[in-house]
Amino acid sequence: MTANTAVPVTAQAASPRPKSRRAGRATPWFFLAPFLAAFVAFFIAPVGYAVYLSLFIKKRVGVGPAREVFGGLSNYVRAFQDSDFLQSLAHILLFGVVQIPLMLLLATAMALILDAAKGSASKFFRTAFYLPYTVPSVIAGLLWGYLYSKNLSPFNQISGLKTDFLSSQLILFSIGNIVTWTWTGYNMITLYAALQNVPTDIYEAARIDGASNWQLARYVKLPLLRPTLTLTTIFSIIGTMQIFSEPFVLRPLGYVPDNITPNTYLYLTVARDSNFGYGAALAVLLAVFTLLLSGFFLRFAAEEGNT
Amino acid sequence: MKKAALYVTLALGLSALSVSYAADPAFPKAEAGKKVTLEVWSWVPGLDKTVASFTKAYPDINIKILNLGGGPATYTKLQTALKAGSGAPDVAQIEYGFLPSFADTGGLADLSKYGAGDYKKYFVPWTWGQVSPEGKAVYAIPQDTGPFAMVYRSDVLTKYGVTVPKTWAQYASAASAVNQKSAGKVKLGNFYATFAPWFMALAWADGGQFFKRDGDGWVQTLNNASAKKVLNYWNDMIKKGDVSTIGAFSADYWNATGAGTVASNFEAAWGPGGYAGSMKDKSAGLWRAAALPQWTAGSAIKSGNWGGSSNVVTTQSKNPKEATLFALWLNLSGTAITENWNNGGLFPASSAGLGLPALNDTSKNPSKFFGGQNISAVYAQASKGVNVNFQWAPWFPFANDNYNKQIDLMIKGKLTPDQALDAWQAETLANAKKEGYTVR
Numbered sequence: 001m002t003a004n005t006a007v008p009v010t011a012q013a014a015s016p017r018p019k020s021r022r023a024g025r026a027t028p029w030f031f032l033a034p035f036l037a038a039f040v041a042f043f044i045a046p047v048g049y050a051v052y053l054s055l056f057i058k059k060r061v062g063v064g065p066a067r068e069v070f071g072g073l074s075n076y077v078r079a080f081q082d083s084d085f086l087q088s089l090a091h092i093l094l095f096g097v098v099q100i101p102l103m104l105l106l107a108t109a110m111a112l113i114l115d116a117a118k119g120s121a122s123k124f125f126r127t128a129f130y131l132p133y134t135v136p137s138v139i140a141g142l143l144w145g146y147l148y149s150k151n152l153s154p155f156n157q158i159s160g161l162k163t164d165f166l167s168s169q170l171i172l173f174s175i176g177n178i179v180t181w182t183w184t185g186y187n188m189i190t191l192y193a194a195l196q197n198v199p200t201d202i203y204e205a206a207r208i209d210g211a212s213n214w215q216l217a218r219y220v221k222l223p224l225l226r227p228t229l230t231l232t233t234i235f236s237i238i239g240t241m242q243i244f245s246e247p248f249v250l251r252p253l254g255y256v257p258d259n260i261t262p263n264t265y266l267y268l269t270v271a272r273d274s275n276f277g278y279g280a281a282l283a284v285l286l287a288v289f290t291l292l293l294s295g296f297f298l299r300f301a302a303e304e305g306n307t
Numbered sequence: 308m309k310k311a312a313l314y315v316t317l318a319l320g321l322s323a324l325s326v327s328y329a330a331d332p333a334f335p336k337a338e339a340g341k342k343v344t345l346e347v348w349s350w351v352p353g354l355d356k357t358v359a360s361f362t363k364a365y366p367d368i369n370i371k372i373l374n375l376g377g378g379p380a381t382y383t384k385l386q387t388a389l390k391a392g393s394g395a396p397d398v399a400q401i402e403y404g405f406l407p408s409f410a411d412t413g414g415l416a417d418l419s420k421y422g423a424g425d426y427k428k429y430f431v432p433w434t435w436g437q438v439s440p441e442g443k444a445v446y447a448i449p450q451d452t453g454p455f456a457m458v459y460r461s462d463v464l465t466k467y468g469v470t471v472p473k474t475w476a477q478y479a480s481a482a483s484a485v486n487q488k489s490a491g492k493v494k495l496g497n498f499y500a501t502f503a504p505w506f507m508a509l510a511w512a513d514g515g516q517f518f519k520r521d522g523d524g525w526v527q528t529l530n531n532a533s534a535k536k537v538l539n540y541w542n543d544m545i546k547k548g549d550v551s552t553i554g555a556f557s558a559d560y561w562n563a564t565g566a567g568t569v570a571s572n573f574e575a576a577w578g579p580g581g582y583a584g585s586m587k588d589k590s591a592g593l594w595r596a597a598a599l600p601q602w603t604a605g606s607a608i609k610s611g612n613w614g615g616s617s618n619v620v621t622t623q624s625k626n627p628k629e630a631t632l633f634a635l636w637l638n639l640s641g642t643a644i645t646e647n648w649n650n651g652g653l654f655p656a657s658s659a660g661l662g663l664p665a666l667n668d669t670s671k672n673p674s675k676f677f678g679g680q681n682i683s684a685v686y687a688q689a690s691k692g693v694n695v696n697f698q699w700a701p702w703f704p705f706a707n708d709n710y711n712k713q714i715d716l717m718i719k720g721k722l723t724p725d726q727a728l729d730a731w732q733a734e735t736l737a738n739a740k741k742e743g744y745t746v747r
Contacts, residue, residue, distance in 0.1 A: 062523035062745060063525065065412060066411060151553070151562065254501065254554055255712070255714075255715040257712060258709075272379075272705065274412060276390055
């Protein structure tokens with residue numbers, strides 16, 4: 001209470017002339033303006049437009065061109081009754097539950113190993129692990145598309161099997177493999193960078209207390225990595241919800257279901273069926289789901305941290 | 308004397324050539340002195356060379372070509388531009404099956420307003436039904452076509468003692484013979500499991516109709532009798548292992564055809580160019596083309612069509628007259644048809660175009676790849692046997708993808724061919740109704 005009343009008093013004392021106070025208030029806005037203009041133009045406006053679009057449905061009479069009429073929330077109602085869309089969410093949930101832990105486990109292990117092993121080999125592997133991330137995802141999809149091709153795949157040639165990696169049973173795992181290949185290195189670098197920021201005296205203290213390499217990793221480094229792991233998990237959840245290019249590039253090579261991910265499904269709704277209203281509604285819902293999932297995870301991570 | 312005779316023959320030959328060029332129909336006149344620029348979206352290879360000849364004839368019309376990539380890549384951008392109300396080109400390339408879905412956006416100009424109706428007689432009859440389904444509004448000018456014929460490896464057929472099948476019954480027994488004699492290593496045929504238009508063309512040849520305008524609505528019959536007959540026929544061969552199911556245009560496929568482990572297929576008129584381009588030296592000269600097998604022996608050759616495209620003019624065009632003129636010239640002038648055949652392998656929709664010397668030049672690809680056989684003649688005959696009344700619906704793009712889902716289930720044995728087609732019909736119909744179409 002006292003602090004609250006004290007602030008205006010000191011502020012008034014510091015700036016006796018009201019005119020300059022107004023100028024002082026304007027100054028941050030002046031510097032914020034370029035950012036805000038871009039933020040409104042390229043973020044708020046498109047989101048607003050998408051919400052606006054999502055309220056329209058196509059109305060047809062006879063065989064003539066469709067008219068767009070206001071449909072209220074009917075696109076949202078349709079989405080919750082659309083088994084294909086709900087299934088796409090189930091696909092991505094299954095994908096996330098399997099792929100994200102696997103990828104982060106790999107990334108953490110690689111970061112810890114790189115951190116423990118100093119020297120030129122470590123530098124080489126650091127670059128090598130990171131390299132896949134620098135390959136654009138469309139190119140990665142094309143490359144893996146060749147590696148997955150049933151009769152020419154080197155995996156099949158080595159193993160002597162005739163696995164169809166692009167069949168509808170395996171396609172989700174095949175995509176998971178591409179995503180893991182691409183993003184493990186990226187997450188590893190983030191975790192590795194976090195380890196570099198740990199003051200070395202903590203390690204020295206642990207060493208003096210007689211900690212082995214394993215104990216150092218398990219009881220010192222891992223707990224210190226916790227905030228970074230939370231961050232990489234959130235990024236991975238968001239990234240997973242947005243998976244698009246890998247399945248899309250693989251589509252011409254075989255049968256990839258329309259609703260393999262929510263994003264491919266909503267893209268096809270717009271680009272193929274030219275239903276911009278319904279596509280916009282799906283996009284809004286997807287954004288809300290992503291927010292909810294990230295929120296739940298943050299809550300969970302915070303509770304875990306407290307116990 | 309001999310020299311003079313040679314000159315005479317040369318002169319005669321040249322005049323014959325110029326006669327075929329002069330046979331171009333009279334195009335609408337361009338407005339004198341009006342300088343316009345037309346933007347054209349097309350994925351025809353080498354179109355810039357064709358356009359150079361156009362600009363020579365019409366110096367006031369400047370053409371700007373944008374190649375955004377084939378099919379879907381161009382469609383996505385065009386859909387968005389039509390929706391946005393700006394940014395669409397004057398002229399765009401669209402495949403026949405996708406025309407109704409674009410007409411449905413209201414973004415295509417009715418070219419009958421600009422005199423396009425007068426040019427109907429210059430095109431292969433069935434193509435006009437594709438661009439003007441009701442016989443009134445004209446949504447596009449036909450560009451190229453994909454009538455169906457059989458392509459096969461003559462060496463492989465000879466090796467296994469198989470004659471070129473003339474009926475589907477002969478094809479099935481030949482497929483089983485090849486499979487057995489080669490101990491399963493060589494397949495006579497291949498089923499493209501993810502290309503609905505390929506399958507539809509085979510049913511089309513049997514008189515199958517998938518969509519039909521009916522008064523103020525549509526009738527959809529994806530599970531028509533011809534479709535069921537054709538799919539059951541193929542599923543039997545797939546189950547017996549007599550044909551493979553390698554994806555079209557894949558590295559796997561070109562590897563198999565080049566090595567002779569897939570010995571025949573049914574391809575549209577633009578297909579042989581792809582065979583020549585993709586296999587290059589492998590199996591060059593060993594391929595031949597023949598008419599599509601028929602269901603009854605000795606009947607007139609009936610065929611279907613896969614792909615082929617048309618040129619639309621958008622309602623956003625500020626110069627629709629000039630745009631229509633360009634679309635007509637591009638698809639009816641001998642110069643353009645010759646260039647488009649040489650550079651892009653486009654099999655013309657123009658009736659006169661089918662007889663142009665360039666198409667029947669057997670010393671060049673694709674005929675060269677087919678052992679010097681005049682394959683254009685095979686395809687010209689096929690084009691004459693295509694059912695004129697075949698129609699598409701605006702929601703065909705959805706049906707196109709949903710087909711893959713049902714066929715995938717069929718190949719896994721989870722659905723019979725009849726069930727797969729029934730599911731295709733039911734799911735596509737439900738979606739079309741959700742999108743607000745009047746359809747039964």
